[in-house]
Amino acid sequence: xxxxDKLKEECGVFAIADHPEAARLTYLGxxxxxxxxxxxxxxxxxxRRKLHIEKGMGLVADxxxxxxxxxxxxxxxxxxxxxxxxxxxxFSNAQPILVDCWRGQLxxxxxxxxxxxxxxxxELERDGAIFHSTSDSEVILHLLSRSRRRxxxxxxxxxxxxxxxxxxxxxxxxxxxxxxxxxxxxxxxCIGRVDGRYTIAxxxxxxxxxxxxxxxxxxxGEVIRIEGxxxxxxxxxxxxxPAYCIxxxxxxxxxxxxxxxxxxxxxxxxxxxxxxREHPADADLVVPVPDSGLPAALGYSRESGIPFEMGLIRNHxxxxxxxxxxxxxxxxxxxxxxxxxxxxLKGKRVVLVDDSIVRGTTSKKIVHIVRAAGAxxxxxxxxxxxxxxxxxxxIDTPTKRELIAASKSxxxxxxxxxxxxxxxxxxxxxxxAVEDKECYCSACFxxxxxxxxxxxxxxKELFGKNLAELLSSGPH
Ligand code: SF4
Numbered sequence: 402x403x404x405x406d407k408l409k410e411e412c413g414v415f416a417i418a419d420h421p422e423a424a425r426l427t428y429l430g431x432x433x434x435x436x437x438x439x440x441x442x443x444x445x446x447x448x449r450r451k452l453h454i455e456k457g458m459g460l461v462a463d464x465x466x467x468x469x470x471x472x473x474x475x476x477x478x479x480x481x482x483x484x485x486x487x488x489x490x491x492f493s494n495a496q497p498i499l500v501d502c503w504r505g506q507l508x509x510x511x512x513x514x515x516x517x518x519x520x521x522x523x524e525l526e527r528d529g530a531i532f533h534s535t536s537d538s539e540v541i542l543h544l545l546s547r548s549r550r551r552x553x554x555x556x557x558x559x560x561x562x563x564x565x566x567x568x569x570x571x572x573x574x575x576x577x578x579x580x581x582x583x584x585x586x587x588x589x590x591c592i593g594r595v596d597g598r599y600t601i602a603x604x605x606x607x608x609x610x611x612x613x614x615x616x617x618x619x620x621x622g623e624v625i626r627i628e629g630x631x632x633x634x635x636x637x638x639x640x641x642x643p644a645y646c647i648x649x650x651x652x653x654x655x656x657x658x659x660x661x662x663x664x665x666x667x668x669x670x671x672x673x674x675x676x677x678r679e680h681p682a683d684a685d686l687v688v689p690v691p692d693s694g695l696p697a698a699l700g701y702s703r704e705s706g707i708p709f710e711m712g713l714i715r716n717h718x719x720x721x722x723x724x725x726x727x728x729x730x731x732x733x734x735x736x737x738x739x740x741x742x743x744x745x746l747k748g749k750r751v752v753l754v755d756d757s758i759v760r761g762t763t764s765k766k767i768v769h770i771v772r773a774a775g776a777x778x779x780x781x782x783x784x785x786x787x788x789x790x791x792x793x794x795x796i797d798t799p800t801k802r803e804l805i806a807a808s809k810s811x812x813x814x815x816x817x818x819x820x821x822x823x824x825x826x827x828x829x830x831x832x833x834a835v836e837d838k839e840c841y842c843s844a845c846f847x848x849x850x851x852x853x854x855x856x857x858x859x860x861k862e863l864f865g866k867n868l869a870e871l872l873s874s875g876p877h
Contacts, residue, residue, distance in 0.1 A: 413437030513567030586621030673700025680824025
């Protein structure tokens with residue numbers, strides 16, 4: 402496994418309704434969303450009679466070929482790319498999840514994380530449910546199947562009333578496409594139009610590739626049913642204060658995407674500009690840690706007047722695993738991915754711009770290779786505040802104990818990574834880099850979570866209800 406110390410986005414979703422090239426456009430959409438998950442990829446299509454599935458472990462380009470796409474007939478399709486935490490990268494967790502139940506076939510692709518999944522799963526298992534994966538997304542399908550409501554859309558809403566946390570998801574039946582976003586809207590989800598047909602994606606960069614036009618975001622708490630050219634929408638959940646994940650702007654999303662109604666590149670350049678104001682440095686060069694640090698380093702450079710240089714070159718073709726040499730090479734993992742430009746760095750005072758520090762181990766290695774390439778001084782500048790708490794809403798974070806900023810001061814972190822100075826952007830400045838700052842979640846920087854957050858073994862205590870109570874809790 403690549404020893405790269407970053408928070409990891411867990412998934413990307415895509416869907417399209419009533420288009421003759423549904424599977425192929427989904428394949429392309431997933432290609433554009435590859436940065437949101439690299440461990441598995443899958444597509445389910447519908448020919449209006451039944452669902453067809455192809456999925457596998459690996460990158461979109463590895464999983465799909467001409468023959469597999471040929472086995473996905475029909476005008477409707479949903480797709481998913483997944484990143485999973487260590488030990489859970491089993492094929493059984495790859496999505497979309499396709500099930501047969503008394504309502505017929507259903508397939509689901511989910512981005513996000515349910516905070517009451519462990520409790521719900523326990524209750525469902527006690528009632529006889531058999532799970533095929535460890536993914537919390539499967540809970541939604543079990544709940545949907547248990548609902549006695551007449552239509553699939555009503556049953557979908559019933560199931561979503563019971564789950565809590567983050568979900569941007571799409572469900573395909575042989576006849577229609579269902580779409581939903583949780584009431585706080587943690588993860589992005591957008592609606593587009595291509596050739597007069599509706600398409601859905603986690604980020605707009607997927608629309609650009611297939612020549613689709615961005616229409617609008619799926620609103621927090623919105624549930625949509627798409628069949629043919631008709632789109633029916635409803636907002637069945639109580640209104641909540643939005644909690645868009647600010648990390649989508651800092652790091653996860655592609656800079657060319659429009660996320661939560663704002664271009665990511667604009668936010669990142671502004672983060673860099675604000676960082677230059679809060680933490681100026683007496684230096685010769687501004688160097689980004691590629692790729693995510695790039696727009697912010699440009700912003701820093703423009704604001705400070707210090708020239709921008711590509712002092713680190715990234716190898717884009719590194720897979721997730723590689724064979725190490727028998728004799729250990731110092732900082733091998735980082736060197737595989739980043740190579741320092743000696744002639745750029747030698748003798749220079751460098752501002753090194755990165756988006757975050759998680760455990761601190763990768764930052765330490767990067768500082769070391771930049772210094773070994775001859776830099777005279779290294780001033781690390783981070784476009785987010787210190788991360789002090791884990792994420793419960795669909796981002797893979799280490800435990801609080803492993804987060805370096807949860808237990809060390811900025812000065813202690815500076816010493817640990819070996820930089821001459823270290824500056825983090827303040828929470829206020831970070832929030833001012835996005836519009837509608839009161840609509841954002843920044844819990845991993847503040848420890849103030851927008852929902853109740855409980856560990857698995859305390860979920861029953863908090864969520865309390867047994868399955869019968871849960872299933873009858875919605876308005877009927
Ligand atoms: S806790 Fe952090 S990573 Fe998780 S949704 Fe909130 S801002 Fe995003």
